[in-house]
Amino acid sequence: MNRYVEGMKEIKADEELKSSLIQSLQQSRTPQPRKKPISKKAALPVAAACLLVVLAVFAASSLRTDRGPAFSAGLVIHAYADDGSAVEMKPNVELPLGNYSPIMSSVPGLPLQIGSSEADSISVLAEHGTLAEWSPPASKVINKGSNASIKPGETLYWSPMSEASEWEENPSTLITVIAYKGKKEIGRRQIEVRVNEDNPLYYTGVLFEN
Amino acid sequence: MEQEPNYTDPYLAGLVHRHADMIMRIAYTYLKSTADAQDICQEVFLKVVKHRKTFENAEHEKSWIIRVAVNCCKDALRSPWRRLFSPFGDAxxxxxxxxxxxxxxxxxxxxxxxxxxxxxxxxxxxxxxxxxxxxxxxxxxxxxxxxxxxxxxxxxxxxxxxxx
Known part of the structure; x- marks a missing residue:
């Protein structure tokens, strides 16, 4: 078994991986700053202000008479949970997006499948991180940067890594999905991807209907 | 072995340098994929930091990390996520x-x-x-x-x- 031992010695973590591991461990070890509790004295005016804002928004939305049809263009977004199952994202419902680590080179990011019954092209913009196209079993990952255009039904991958392959520490990022028919925008939605505070490998997503 | 309850930067760097190669080999033995072995490596170290485990000695540290690595590999093999998106190992x-x-x-x-x-x-x-x-x-x-x-x-x- 000497040849086995000699061969296995070549399977090791390279220096780049080790540096990346150390960096991510140092980041994950840093405790999240505690939110300063609001004192009881300040709580009442804050609550009153919040109530006023909510009432103002509610009143403004009730007074609107020019409300058009839902601006969704039949957009249907599927995310993949940790067990690999595809789940349709519903507006304002937080959904676990499964796990992804920045050095997980076997998967180029968190997959999002975006379909639309009406659009003929879909533009996706990521506030942070990068977007990529990938069709297994082909190993080639096409990096799209922060802006990608896909056909309805295609899957796009979002990664928290920057274009320079550097870890971007953002607790959340907004992904904007815009549906086009020809050159005309017919629908728009936003997904907020949040890092799980307890386990930075896990993400959740919320879909917002614009 | 000196206890490191605060998981200082030098301790974390030492931990990675002491065990990353070993975890890579164990994970490769299970998953037969360099990319997946790298994922397991990251997962194992994050678990160590999360648990803030204090080890009695070097051997205790090593055996605990091996157990975590083995469990992570078993989980990965069971994961439909992996089966769906990473079904192929190294040729x-x-x-x-x-x-x-x-x-x-x-x-x-x-x-x-x-x-x-x-x-x-x-x-x-x-x-x-x-x-x-x-x-x-x-x-x-x-x-x-x-x-x-x-x-x-x-x-x-x-x-x-x-x-x-």
Whole structure:
């Protein structure tokens, strides 16, 4: 078994991986700053202000008479949970997006499948991180940067890594999905991807209907 | 060994340098994929930091990390996420020497329950009783698997490469 031992010695973590591991461990070890509790004295005016804002928004939305049809263009977004199952994202419902680590080179990011019954092209913009196209079993990952255009039904991958392959520490990022028919925008939605505070490998997503 | 309850930067760097290679090899033994082994490496270290485990000595640290690595690999193999998005391993182990590569490939062709026992015994130098503890198995089972693995390897190896 000497040849086995000699061969296995070549399977090791390279220096780049080790540096990346150390960096991510140092980041994950840093405790999240505690939110300063609001004192009881300040709580009442804050609550009153919040109530006023909510009432103002509610009143403004009730007074609107020019409300058009839902601006969704039949957009249907599927995310993949940790067990690999595809789940349709519903507006304002937080959904676990499964796990992804920045050095997980076997998967180029968190997959999002975006379909639309009406659009003929879909533009996706990521506030942070990068977007990529990938069709297994082909190993080639096409990096799209922060802006990608896909056909309805295609899957796009979002990664928290920057274009320079550097870890971007953002607790959340907004992904904007815009549906086009020809050159005309017919629908728009936003997904907020949040890092799980307890386990930075896990993400959740919320879909917002614009 | 000095206890490191604060998980300082030097301690974390030392932890990675002490164990990253070992985790890579154990994960490769299970998953046969360099990319997946890198994922397991990250997951294991994050778990160590999350648990803030204080180790009694170097051997305690090593065996705890091996157990976590083994469990992470088993979870990864069960994960439908992995089956869906990462169904393929490396075509051949990333080893330069052809003969060494062939022998490692032969070991990798064995069922995983034999591969990990062989690896812990021959590469990490653990005794069968220690392997049984690490894998939460019976020593007799480890011995049987080791014997069976040797027999299967011998029947596959050409030219007496098994020089044990």
């Amino acid at each position: 051949m182990p990333p080893i330069a020497d052809k003969q060494n590569q062939e022998v490692v490939s032969l070991v990798m062709d064995l069922p995983k329950k034999y591969r990990i026992v062989l690896h812990l015994y021959y590469f990490e130098g653990y005794a069968t009783a220690e392997i049984a503890e690490l894998l939460q198995s019976k020593e007799a089972t480890v011995r049987t698997r080791l014997k069976r693995a040797r027999e299967m390897l011998k029947s596959n190896l050409i030219g007496g490469l098994a020089n044990e």
